[in-house]
Amino acid sequence: MERILPRSCLFCNTKIYCFNFLCFTPMIKGGSIMSTESSTVQAPDYSTGALARRLWGLVGEYRSDCLKILLVQLGVVILTLVALALTGTAIDFLHHSIDPASSNFREPFYFPWLPGHSPMLRIVELSALILFFALLRTWLNYKAFMMLAVTTEKDIVATLRSRVYDKMQRLSFRFFDANASGSLINRVTGDSRGVAMFFNAVLIPAIILILSLGVYLAYMIHLSLSLTLVSLATTPLLWWLTTRFSKVVQPEYTRNRELMDKLVLTLSESVQGAQVIKGFSRQKDRKAKFGAINDEVSSHQNEIFEKVSRFTPIVEFITQFNIIIVLSYGGWLVIEGKLPLGAGLIVFAGLLQQLSNQVANIANLANTAQQSFICAKRVFEVLDKPLEIQSKPNALSPHDLRGELEFQTVSFSYDGDDAELENISFKASPGQKIGFIGATGSGKSTLLSLIPRFYDPSQGCVRIDGHDLRDLDLGALRARIGLVFQENFLFSNTIAANIAFGHPEASFEKIQRAAQLASAEEFITSLPDGYNTIIGEDGVNLSGGQRQRISIARAILLEPTILLLDDPTASVDAETEKDILDSLETASAGRTTILISNRISAIRKCDRIHVLDRGRIVQSGTHEELVSQNGIYRTFTHIQYGESSRQEVSEP
Known part of the structure; x- marks a missing residue:
């Protein structure tokens, strides 16, 4: 079956190759996330x-924002430590006030600025500081x-x-042939x-964890080196569990994204095909299909949640087990008088709890990292995709093209x-109208797609004014080509804006x-x-003929040298067809025009007609010449006009 072009854009539902050559915006630069747009055959490295490293490069674009966030978080860590130290001091001071003989309380450095105050007043002052x-x-x-939310979402x-999105708009149609719209x-x-999650749910929390470890461990070692070593004895076990968990869940998240692609594709098809679904009363079937995929996604996510749910409590138990060690060994140190109760054991336990909370978050970090x-x-995979169709570094950019078009022994294959x-x-020749006719699958639309370089020939070359299309600047080439399709997408905007879509700065007079x-x-x-x-979405409040004439106006506004018409009257009635053909007759005047149609009424006035069959030109000539020959063209005329005489068929 012949590939039908144009295809619908994934995001605005427009005809994507029309949108592609009209919207030619340079890709945003900056950061190692940018891909090398070359035809290199070396496969990209997608190891963890x-x-x-590439995600780190992306974050590097926002290093100043990251630094500000981390400085604020460092302040939070230090304030947590200060609050715990004050709490420990208050406990030791209370113990000392009740029983001075049994307490080895030492006044901290900040007590001298509170001389002569009663114990109760000092406690109130400490509470106020806390x-x-x-x-x-x-x-x-x-x-x-x-700050984290703004950097993540806005930037x-x-x-x-x-x-x-920009890279997708500049990729060739081979990429869209190979990837489902739901996936894209x-x-x-x-x-x-999901990539942004690496920033706000993996990298920043991981650095905060490291900062916390550094600050808290330094103070814990200051309080008691032996207690610190004992309390962190389970750290290697936590590291091993986290590494193993990451290896287990990574394939699950890959599968989860694939299932989400299917879900989005089914939803997209149901929205775009609502008229067909209702017309054939298939609502129940589509609902069942969506429900099945939705249940599959939900079930698979539950499986992931189950694995995460088993891992998280284990990590939490191990971290809480450290508290038991602290209370046992730390309690012995307090009894032996080697560690104060408040400023020592209580503060140490509080720091360990803070540390345990951070370490317990390793499960979430590992889980989120795999998703990211x-x-x-x-x-x-999208950003690394080489641009198959692009301008050469020193491409020609002719300001004026006469429109002399030539195909030289061109062969083409989608899959090789x-x-x-x-x-x-x-x-x-410039100003000529050339027609192509043939059965579905004969290669008509494929041939048309080679002229604006939606694809490049596998063999041979296409020339305009003697220049190989591959030697011309792609933007300059497509700016001189107007396209009218069988079904043209119109945007939900004013009629004027739709006509001026390819030339937004055009005056109202134009x-x-x-x-x-x-x-x-x-x-x-x-x-x-x-x-x-x-105009409503896709011009729903206009007739087919009205939509087509707006599309013709949109193409004419570009003042193209070459006009490509892809079966523009296939879906309209005879009266509307006549109106559209009259419009096209005016639009094509003075322009090189390539018309594809299976309607003899549309193609008969062409200066020359080529008949395609299985990708080859099997007949060529004027309408009168072809209708007088035995062949495909004459068969077409008999089918459309009946077994009329040769004279009747030849009459305009």
Whole structure:
């Protein structure tokens, strides 16, 4: 079956190759996340270490924001330590006040500024300090959270989405042939957010963990080296468990993203195909299909949650087990008088609890890291994809093209095996209208897609004004080509904006002139708001003929040298077809025009007609010449006009 072009854009549902050559925005630069756009054959490295390095490079673009967040978090860690130290001091002071003989209380360095105060007043003052530092810590936590949220959402997620979307718009159609639309939508939306999780849920928490370890361990060693060593004896076991858990869950998250792709694809098809689903009363079947995939996603996520749920309590138990060690060995140190109760054991236990909370979070860090790596791999697969169709470094950018088009022994295959086109050769002089006709699957749309370089020929070359298309600047080439499809997408915007889609800065006079040439102004001015009338999604509030004429006006506004018409009257009635053909007759005047159609009424006025069969040109000539020959063209005319005489078929 012939590949039907154009395809629908994944994000705005427009015809993607039309959108692709009109929207040619440079990719955002910066950071090691950018891929090398070359035709290198070396496969990218997507190992965990390589992904981690690339993600680190992405974070490097926001190093100043990271530094600010970490400084605030360091303040939180220090304030936590200060609050614990004050609490320990208060406990020791109370113990000393009740029984001075049994206490080895030593006044801390900050007590001299409280001389002559009663014990109760000192406790109140210490409590006030603890409250002050708690409020300050709360405020710093809030600032850190807001800074992290803004950096993640406003900067990382938004920028990454733009990069992935932009790269997709510049990739060739082979990429879209190989990837389902649900998967691509997921990579722009869900996977981009998943990559950002590495920043706000893995990297920053991991650095905070390291900061906490450094600050808390330094103070714990200051209190008691032996107690610190004993309390951290289970750390190697935690590391082993975390590493093993990561290896177990990584394949599960890969599978989870694949299932989410299927879910998004099913939902997208159900929305876009709502009319077909309702027309054939298949709502129950589609609901059952969506429900089955939804249940599969849910069941698989539950399996992951079950694994995480088993791992997390084990980590928490091991960290809590450390508290038992502290109370046992630390209690003995207190009894022996080697460690104060409040400023020693109580503060140490509090620090260990804080440390245990951070270490227990390793389970979540490992879990989130695996999700981020899977998402990162899927995002980088897009960003690393080499641009198959792009301009050469020193590409020619001719300002004026006459429109002399030539195919020289062109062959083409989508997969490298089965040829869609074989040894196609023809010429089109400036101002000529060349028609192509053939059965479905004969290669008509494929041939048309080679002219604006949506694909490059496998063999041979396509030339314009003697230049191989591969030697021309891609943007300059496509700016001189106008396209009208069988079904043209219209945006939910004003009629004027839709006509000016490829030339947004066009004046109203130019828009109006294009509409007049397309025979569209009469119906436009009859609408309530004229050119400012808002078109519904995909032009649902317009007839097929009206949508097509707006599309013709959109192509004319570009003032193209070459006009490509891909079966523009296939889906309209005879009366509308006549109106559209009249519009196209005006639009094609003075331009090299390539028309694809299986309607004799549309193609018969072409200067030359080529008949395609299984990717080869099997007949060529004018309408009168072809209808007088035995062959495919004459068969087409008999099918469409009946067994009429040769004279009747030849009449315009």
